[in-house]
Amino acid sequence: MNNSRDFKLRERIGSGSYGVVYKGIWITNKSVKVAVKCLEKGNNKDSETNILREIRNLQELKHENIVTFHGSYRQKNICLIFEYSDCGSLYDYLQKKIGKVSNIEKLHWMLQCANGMEYLHSKKTIHRDLKTQNLLLFNNYRTLKICDFGTVKQYATENTELIGTIGYMAPEVCTADGKYTEKCDVFSYGITFWEVFAEKKPFNDLQKKNMHPLAIQNKIINGARPNINDMQICKDSNLIKAIIEKCWGRDPESRPTMKGLIAFLGIDLRLYTPINFEDIEITECVCLRMVDMASAVKQIGELDF
């Protein structure tokens, strides 16, 4: 554990279900900005168990599309120290920029997201709460990193807890036997992809009608999905729409893997992560790879991964 005196807390950024996040300064390390997530006073033991679980998980995870974990300290409460995102969440950014973000930027975020998720899955880890609020932006909105690992769990243990966010949660997470695999993240990825390209919150119409969250989840269990045609996407959109429908399919086994999604989109992000996003050559290149791949898949008439 780190020493609390090494950090100075500044303003509160926001709060989640089991903690408050503050902007902070790491005084003894070149005064770098950090985000400090503190377990709230008065929270129950479950929250502390979640945080301790988050610490164990985070220590294992190191990837360019996963928020860097710097350590933790205990003052009155346990506090986790993360790299600070000065661009905020993808959710907040999309809210501010409705109609103004290009498809290529959106695609690039979703590819980075798939890359981070593929890494998690390769570590036999399930995130279980993938959504735009848990995707943070860095590097002038170009780099996306997955955060909020309180819900992360190793596959090795039997997954039976009901954890996640209504609207993004796969049906099998909350059905009777409640056993699920990493494919629950693929479901959430499909919903998140739709949200980014539709620029709407999933099931917002039902929420506006004050439908109870559990009633919404029940509808999802019974097959309700966002309207795929709300996705504003360019060339080869039918193929992309078909892939997204596969992601949020009822049967987890038939959903693609994250590896399959990255392969379909035709991008090796390690090669294509743009150094300069304004560089049109690179963005065109990304687009071309995508279209190439889409027509190749079309030619062989295959959508299975």
Ligand SMILES: Nc1ncnc2c1ncn2[C@@H]1O[C@H](COP(=O)(O)OP(=O)(O)OP(=O)(O)O)[C@@H](O)[C@H]1O
């Ligand atoms: N590393 C970070 N840098 C900057 N802001 C962050 C960072 N981590 C979280 N935040 C912001 O802090 C706020 C609270 O985040 P937190 O992860 O605790 O909750 P949440 O994801 O919004 O909700 P929940 O955990 O209940 O799903 C959010 O606005 C989030 O964007």
